[in-house]
Amino acid sequence: MALFVIASCQLMIVLDITIVNIALPHIQSSLDFSTTSLSWVVSAYTLTFGGLLLLGGRFGDILGRRRVFIFGVLLFGLASLLGGLAQSSWQLLAARALQGVGGAIASPTALALITTNFREGPERNRAFGVFAAVSAGGGAIGLLAGGVLVEWLNWRWVFFVNVPIALLIAFATPRVIRESERHPGHFDLAGAFTSTLGMVSLVYGFIRASQDGWRDPLTICAFLAAVVLLSVFIFVERRSRQPITPLHMFADRNRAGTYGIMLFLAAAMFGMFFFLTLFVQNVLDFSPLEAGLAFLPVSAVIAVGAGFTSQLLPRYGPKPFMVTGALLAAAGLSWLTLTDVDSTYLGSILGPMLVFSLGMGMQFVSLTLMALSNVRTAESGAASGLLNATQQVGGSLGLSILVTVFGTASRHEAEVQVPQFLAQATPLQRALFERTGQLPDPWGDQVLASGVSSAFITAAAFTLVAAVIALVAIQVRPSDLERLKGTHAPDAEDARAN
Template structure:
């Protein structure tokens, strides 16, 4: 779930194609892979990590949330750092920090230590991802080679999450859950060596002021909201739940106000006030909530209730990704024929039907009859969403704001995932407690808890469909970004 930095014009010294650019693409693609797969690789390992470190059910969600929240909240700042401080320098520092945090997490002796390491991982990933894409825009400035390079980058991003689930299952089952983090050492070593040899320093000219106040305010706002939703498992009316949610809303309002008062804001509000782009960012957040939040509980169902091995749980999850990849060409044709508005209403509706189907699971149910049809429906829906989603994030945007708009789309995905996990965990915990109080056995209670998260995910997808139906207007041609803008898949 990576994100680009600001739109840049290639420096004069790099107008001739770099002869090492394809090797550099391999290094940057590897960076994209490690950033994306680390959002999912520990999902399969969570039951084993929870047992080993003695984490409570409410604590384990933060292993995923901490990474996604830090990544999403700091992406815009990471892009600015890469632009102003230097892309190669930011890339190398990000690699070192990401590797160190991975080792820390792999050697963690407590749940709190693991969560802290994951947050640091996310912070350095927010430096890595925009630096990598900014260098890609310099190496492949225009033409067919640029299209190929971004297609490769997009394919890696699209398959990285599924690869993370599978790799996480293999490492957990045949080595140890800790290797889901320690494996990053190998990726980092290749990235550092390749980056040192192949990448060229570049930075953006012009204003280089950092919006530190905006960064701190929006990060605290998002953290407060996520923590408030997480505390809701103890009751929506509890003082700390209401307090953190209220603080998050106030801090978010302060952030928005601050963005209107400074000359070089972290997030120019004109980027989010455009209705079509607002719809794109909203559906990104919805997709993040579903893919990180609801699918996490499906992974738990596979291992804890159905008794699948970590490897088989990873394989079972890949069905959805396979459907997305197989139907992408059809979705592209539908977009051309029906236009983005129809496609972005139909996609969430199909995805919601898949989540509602999954909510019918039982403790003794079959994967083939209770799970697979729902994953197919969800994959069909997400395929329709993914095809136009990123381009709409750049609809009508000025070239100067293209990097910010594209970064915000990726940030929305991660922030939506963070909030989604917190909300789904609160719903899961409440339903689990009610089910046990009603006399259900533990496996039935687990299943009831998972089911309510799938229902909630379906409802969120339907809300996303309504938002897209109301806000998206115009033809496909009108909504396409300019050909020279950076689009990250």
């Protein structure tokens, strides 16, 4: 029962990204988001989740993991309720940010609770295996659940569904999970909040630029604020007794390269899912359930790629898989740049998605291993937690850059399509266009497809940068390869931030 409660919490948090992704087109039309501002529905969650993840793990260590776990779960449930009730875009974005805070508190403590409730050895290892399986399968479950909920009910239920789950978890936790021992420590609140706010400012600057241009005063102020906040963050971390981000982790070239690769790969991956979700529902007219089913092969191929990579890693080491995986991801995204209004799922979408997914499956195992390579046991939790945080923050930042590219390309395409539309429009269509500024189909589809294709060009460039980093920065010594042949059971520190 303890494992069931812990795994249920992780499933709720993991599936939240994919379950919401399927609902994005319906959220957009219901709350009047523009396509560029819609990216905040994803970024508001991932920025707070990634930015506060290590702080959430520290809360559990110092205050007691069970009570912090319950608080995080209830906060996540409350934020989900507020998201489902949202009547305007800002209300939904505030709820998504609060969801990220709840997830950042609950997720690391959920994994760490395994170490305090299961005996070291086979029992604990089986518990970690179940936890990992839930984490891996959560995305696929979210795709199906999102499609069913949006199609049979409405988009608000992708949030409401979390509320009863969170309440049941909070009710069951004190009855089946033991409290952990408290450890003295220091909360690096200044580091956590300056880094999170700095990244929020940076993401806002890119999204603002996509809508109002690079010379807009608020765009410039956002980038200046990001520079100041992130500079303060580095200053704080260098002077802190217990920094939330140990900067010396970046001194090792293999580990620093690993974080850089994850940053660029996550940027490409978040963008691919965001834009393809809009494309298959808005251009290909897929229903939400059809869209969820359309993305299921991605999860399956990632699992296949991760499976054979884990078997071959001890023999060949991680570098060949990191380089090859990044190149496969680049090939898939380059193929997706050919997407246009005449594309079909089987002819133009499925193939490149599978190539991209195979590359990402090869990467995930390799990156996790390299993040923990040559790390002292006491710092393994921080090393793996930094990799997770890098994925969330890199995805948010990359998505904002891709949205900027999308917005610029869409505006240019609209300048071409508007005269063609006006030459054929009826008086009613003209009046509607003047009132809303939105082009009807097929002109609107052409604008969307052009923007999506341009975004994929930039996403492919991200993965090529990741391949170059893997080729140049990763240097695996023979001793590292010997270590890969052994087994390593995660300990409490591994668990805390994984």
